[in-house]
Amino acid sequence: MDHKMIAKQFLITGMVWAIIGGLMSVLFRFQLGYPEAEFHWMKDLLGKWVNDKGQITAESYYSLVTIHGTVLVFFVLTAGLSGTFANLLIPLQVGARDMASPMLNMLSYWFFLAASLVMLSSIFVETGPFSGGWTAYPPLSALASAQPGSGVGMDLWLIAMALFVVSSLLGGLNYIATILNMRTKGMSMTRMPLTIWALFFTAILGVLSFPVLLSGFILLIFDRNFGTSFYLSDIFIATNNVGALPNEGGNAVLYQHLFWFLGHPEVYIIILPAMGMVSEVMAVNSRKPIFGYMAMIGSLFAITVLAFLVWAHHMFVTGLNPFLGSIFVLLTLLIAVPSAIKVFNWLTTIWRGSIRFTPGMLFAIGFVSLFISGGLTGIWLGNSALDIHLHDTYFVIAHFHIVMGVAGMFGMFCGIYHWYPKMYGRYMNNTMGYIHFWVTMIGAYLIFWPMHYEGLAGMPRRYYDYSQWESFKQFIELNKFISLVAMIVFAVQLLFLFNFFYSIFKGRRVRSQNPWGATTLEWTTPINPGHGNWVGEIPEVHRWAYDYGKDGQEFIPQTTPVGANETNHH
Amino acid sequence: MSVSQERKRLHPHKFTMWVALASIVMMFAGLTSAYIVKKANSQWIEFELPTVFWYSTLTIILSSVTMHLSIKSFKAREMSRYRALLGLTTLLGIAFVVLQFIGFGKIEEGGMPLFGYDSNPSASFVGIIFGLHGLHVLGGVIALIILFLRAYIGNRKVYSSTGIEIMGTYWHFVDLLWVYLFIFLNWM
Numbered sequence: 188m189d190h191k192m193i194a195k196q197f198l199i200t201g202m203v204w205a206i207i208g209g210l211m212s213v214l215f216r217f218q219l220g221y222p223e224a225e226f227h228w229m230k231d232l233l234g235k236w237v238n239d240k241g242q243i244t245a246e247s248y249y250s251l252v253t254i255h256g257t258v259l260v261f262f263v264l265t266a267g268l269s270g271t272f273a274n275l276l277i278p279l280q281v282g283a284r285d286m287a288s289p290m291l292n293m294l295s296y297w298f299f300l301a302a303s304l305v306m307l308s309s310i311f312v313e314t315g316p317f318s319g320g321w322t323a324y325p326p327l328s329a330l331a332s333a334q335p336g337s338g339v340g341m342d343l344w345l346i347a348m349a350l351f352v353v354s355s356l357l358g359g360l361n362y363i364a365t366i367l368n369m370r371t372k373g374m375s376m377t378r379m380p381l382t383i384w385a386l387f388f389t390a391i392l393g394v395l396s397f398p399v400l401l402s403g404f405i406l407l408i409f410d411r412n413f414g415t416s417f418y419l420s421d422i423f424i425a426t427n428n429v430g431a432l433p434n435e436g437g438n439a440v441l442y443q444h445l446f447w448f449l450g451h452p453e454v455y456i457i458i459l460p461a462m463g464m465v466s467e468v469m470a471v472n473s474r475k476p477i478f479g480y481m482a483m484i485g486s487l488f489a490i491t492v493l494a495f496l497v498w499a500h501h502m503f504v505t506g507l508n509p510f511l512g513s514i515f516v517l518l519t520l521l522i523a524v525p526s527a528i529k530v531f532n533w534l535t536t537i538w539r540g541s542i543r544f545t546p547g548m549l550f551a552i553g554f555v556s557l558f559i560s561g562g563l564t565g566i567w568l569g570n571s572a573l574d575i576h577l578h579d580t581y582f583v584i585a586h587f588h589i590v591m592g593v594a595g596m597f598g599m600f601c602g603i604y605h606w607y608p609k610m611y612g613r614y615m616n617n618t619m620g621y622i623h624f625w626v627t628m629i630g631a632y633l634i635f636w637p638m639h640y641e642g643l644a645g646m647p648r649r650y651y652d653y654s655q656w657e658s659f660k661q662f663i664e665l666n667k668f669i670s671l672v673a674m675i676v677f678a679v680q681l682l683f684l685f686n687f688f689y690s691i692f693k694g695r696r697v698r699s700q701n702p703w704g705a706t707t708l709e710w711t712t713p714i715n716p717g718h719g720n721w722v723g724e725i726p727e728v729h730r731w732a733y734d735y736g737k738d739g740q741e742f743i744p745q746t747t748p749v750g751a752n753e754t755n756h757h
Numbered sequence: 758m759s760v761s762q763e764r765k766r767l768h769p770h771k772f773t774m775w776v777a778l779a780s781i782v783m784m785f786a787g788l789t790s791a792y793i794v795k796k797a798n799s800q801w802i803e804f805e806l807p808t809v810f811w812y813s814t815l816t817i818i819l820s821s822v823t824m825h826l827s828i829k830s831f832k833a834r835e836m837s838r839y840r841a842l843l844g845l846t847t848l849l850g851i852a853f854v855v856l857q858f859i860g861f862g863k864i865e866e867g868g869m870p871l872f873g874y875d876s877n878p879s880a881s882f883v884g885i886i887f888g889l890h891g892l893h894v895l896g897g898v899i900a901l902i903i904l905f906l907r908a909y910i911g912n913r914k915v916y917s918s919t920g921i922e923i924m925g926t927y928w929h930f931v932d933l934l935w936v937y938l939f940i941f942l943n944w945m
Contacts, residue, residue, distance in 0.1 A: 287769035360776045368769040394776055398784035405885060406791065413872040415881040417795070433874040436800030441791055448787065 188289045189718045193296050194275035195610060198603070200303060201267020202684065204258045205596075207307075211255040213677050218243045220670025222652045236315075245651045246335055249318035252649065253336070254310065256321030257344070261351055262306070264457040264595040266299050269393075272460055272602050273362045273386045275610065279709035280380050282371025282726065284719045287364035291357045298354035302347045309343035317344040320649065322446055325418035325439045329410045330432075341411070345404060352397045352404075359397075362390040371708070373728035377484075378745065380707050380732040381477060384484050385463025388491040389456050396452040396495070403445030410437070418442045440505050447498035454591050455494045458558075459487065461598020462529060465551040467732075468605045469533055471705045472548035473540025474741060476733035479532040486525035493522050503571040504578050512571040519569035526562055530555060545703075546620030547605035553628045554597040560632075561590025564639065579649070582642025585635045593631045600624075603687070608702050612715040613694030619686040623679055630676035634669050641665070706744050707732050774923045778930050781893065785886070785934065789941055792882050796945075802877045806943055807863035813856035814939055817894075820849035821932040828925045832918055840908045846928070847905055850898040857891045883942060890938055893931050900924055 214233075217226065225241035236247035243251070274292065278285055286292045309316040318336035319327030323344065331338045366387045370379075406417040416434035418441060470477040477483060499507055499515045507515075533555045542548065564586040567573050577583065600623075607615050646659055653659040653666070701710040708728070712720050726746040734743040738753065767775075795801070827842035861871060864883065870876045871884035904924060907915075 287773060291773070356777075356780055360773045360780070363776050364769045364773040368767065368772055394780045395783050398780050399787035402784050402787035402791065405889065406788075409872065409881065409885060414874040415872055415876055416878055417791075417881065436798055436878060438795060438798055441794055444794065445787055445791060 188285075188293050190274045190278050190285050190289065190292060191610070191716065193292055194271050196296050197266055197270035197274060197299065200300060201263050201271065202687075204262040204267065204303065205680075206684070208255050208258040208263060209677050209680060211251045213674055214243060215248055215251045215255070216670040216673045218248055218651070219653075220667045222654050246315060246318060248651050249320075249334075249649075250310075250316045250336055250340070253318050253320055254306075254316050257348075258306065259592065260321060260453065260457070261348070262299075262303060264592070264599070265355065265393075265453070266351070268457065268595060268599050268602075269362075269386060269389050269460045270296070270299065270358060271599075272382070272464060272606075273358065273390065275606060276382050276709065277362055277365050277386060278369070279609070279712065279716075279720060280383050280707050280732075281366060281369060282374055282708050282728065283365060283369035284721070284725070286361050287369055288361055291361050295354050295357040295361065298350050298357065302350035302354060305343050305350065306347035309340050309347065312339045312343065314338050314340055316340040322443075322450065323407075324446075325407065325410065325437075325442050326422060329407060329419050331411060345408060345411075349401065349404060352401050355393050355397050359390040359394040362386060363394065366390075371725045371728060374708075374745075377481075378728055378731045380463075381466040381480070381483055381487075382460075382463040384487055385459045385466070388487050389459045392452045392456050392459070392491055392494060396449040396456075399445055400449035403442055403449075406445075407442065410434075440502070443502050443505060444498070447501045448495075450501065451498040452494040454587070455490055457591055457595045458598070459490070461554060461595050461601070462487070464598055464602040464605070465533065465554045466536075467707070468547050468551045468601050469536050470733055470735060471605075471703050472543045472545055472551070473537045474543075474704075474735050475536055475540040476735050476737075477532065478535040478538075479528070480731070480733060482528055483532055486528045489525040490522060493518060493525075497522065500569055500571075500574075503574045509571070516569060516571050520566065522569075523562070523566060526558075530559055530562075545604065546615070546617060546624055547601050547603075549621070549624045549628075550597045550601035550604065553624065554594050554601060556628075557589050557594040557597060557631065561586055561588075561594060565590060576645075577642060579647055580642035581638040581646050581648055584648050585638035585642060588638075589631070589635050593635070597627075600627075600683070605703070606709075607687075607690070608697045608714075609709055609712075609716075611691050611694070612697050613690050614697065614702075615690045615694060616686050619682055623683045623686070626679040627676055630672050630679070633672045634676065637665050637669060701744075704742050706730075706734055706742050708745060711744065711746055768919050770919060771923055771926070774926055778927070781930075781934070785890075785938065788882075788886050788889070789938075789945075792886070792941075793945070795878050795882065798878075800877070802869070802879050804864070804867065804869050804879065806883070807860055807867070809856055809860045809863055810939060813853050813860065814935065816849055816853045816856060817932050817935050820846050820853065821929050823849065824925050824928045828918070828921055831921050836908070840905070843901065843905050843908065847898060847901040850894060850901060850928075854891055854895055854898070857887060860887070886938055886942065890931070890935060893934070897924075897928055897931055900927070 217229075222242070226237070227241040229243070230237045230239070230241055233247075236243060238244050274286070277283070314335040316336055317323065317328070317340040318334055319341075323341075327333045327337055328341055331341070366379075366383060406415070409415040410418050414434075416437040418437050418439050419432055419434040420437040420439075421432050421435055466477055466483060497515060497519045499511065500519045503512055503515075537552070564582070568577055568583065568586055604615055604620055607613070641662055644658070644662075646653065646662065654663065697714050700714060703710070708726065711726050713722060728745045729748045730743065730745055732745055735741070737743060823842050823846045827839050827846060830836075830838040830842060861884065864880060865871060869880040871880050901924065904921065
């Protein structure tokens, strides 16, 4: 029930899902890069997922894409990211012995594990897992006969997601209560490290948006199993002899509203913890205070508020009233302001710093690079007029993979490399860390940058085979290239995994209590902190978290009292 | 665990309950917004809620009063009064859930099936929104029963009122939530 153990459980479960989800992407990249090739060895490996010619079948292709999206967004970048680091860092950095309710915390993990097992089992059912996309739009998700995966696969998907929502809610309640109620003496809100601020806003987003998703799922469950018509109307289904449905007056767009009311905050649930950790790691490794601490908090707050007001920019082409659309365009583009403030502050933090290029720091810098590149295309897509052309193309794929997917993973890597000494009392291997960073960084751009051009040329997403269209034949070689790079990048993640597990047992031991020379409280605990974190009393805090390079001292821990002649930061 | 040196404002568990309530509010806000969106569609059939829901409203408000008095007597250490009022609250909670079921029956008798292929979303929404609220009341009833049994069977004397106060917050909340939902579905 110790928060550090629960953090490790979240991390390792998340890593298992990252491997499964990543492997799925490699498999469907096989299909996209080599649609004509025949891989007979895959038949032996994957059985009925592959047809007799040695190609992935269309149904299993759609299943792979769907489950890849679901597990990476929810299981890896939500549970794996904030589950891990909220549990690890909140008590350690605010100075608490454990979470407000260790019991709820443990339940949160067990619900996540249950969700994982149900989702995993859906991959092995006879008709395959759900295959209607990670957003699970009706009618594909509401009609059991719509697709092979819409039957049992979808039932299991819904059960898994409902369990997952419960897990996130229990976790989020606990994070908020801990941050507001369990801070040590002297730790005022404005002395907290930015990691804690970011995790705080993340938890608020989760607690207020996941219940709405649950509402949407409840209506979906009733449409599927109890004959109601919330989303289903009297559409005619030609296949499987369903004929016209008896339902009347359903509205599939209603689901999209409920889904994206969570769905959009969800991307900030992913990116905010990454932002917080990047801020902290950058300040520590530049040996400089974070630039614009209050502006960083203000921009996190602005993003949190705006996150709830932009969901319909995912729905510009659903027949949304163009006037309403223009309001959502305005609110969406407003997010560029706090985002730009954050980027400016990160750059000014490392500007003329004495930078230590640890693997964690490199991933933090990589995060900022990806966030800029991916953020700029967000301005394109946030325009309802441009979106008419770009929606549902590879441009969108490129945008969200760079700004949310890869950037979120970079935040996670940054956190793992930086706090590994606190988790396991050992360091990860640096050489492997550098190889991991450079191949992933270059690979990510090589994979996703070309997709922008494909998208601008109109290449739609979610298609099984593009070779039938004359206009997309120009991309055959490019698609092969992307697939090849994807395989290399995946292979390098295996190197990271090896490094992670090898270092638990054989890594270089941490000898000093504060290996990075950081100011925050987690480095005042013993090298291998036991249950309760601090041996004696919990230390008192006297200053903010970013006194680096002050008055000729390299760093001053938060526990050092303010000297007589010293000017306090606040 | 030396709790004393950690800064305390509201009890962390109480605070957690308040955040959880915000979360439940969002869930019902989602559903009632969906109701408004759906209502604008064609094929929406209007119907009146049966009068039995007025009785359930009365029941749950009454149960809030008994809950309040029960916490007051707990704090005054009048334990037999506390137990009696807690038991009464539990019974009123059960009565509320039963009345809701009777109400559902009356709607179906009136020719508006809640679920199934011949149902209309206007009735299905009542089924889902009231049903989900009922589940929250039922959860509260289970918690009340546990508290009630503890007050009778437990050998240990409990002096901290935190647990019962959290229970009270939740109970008043589901009461208030019901009043909102009832007004919403009656007059929206």
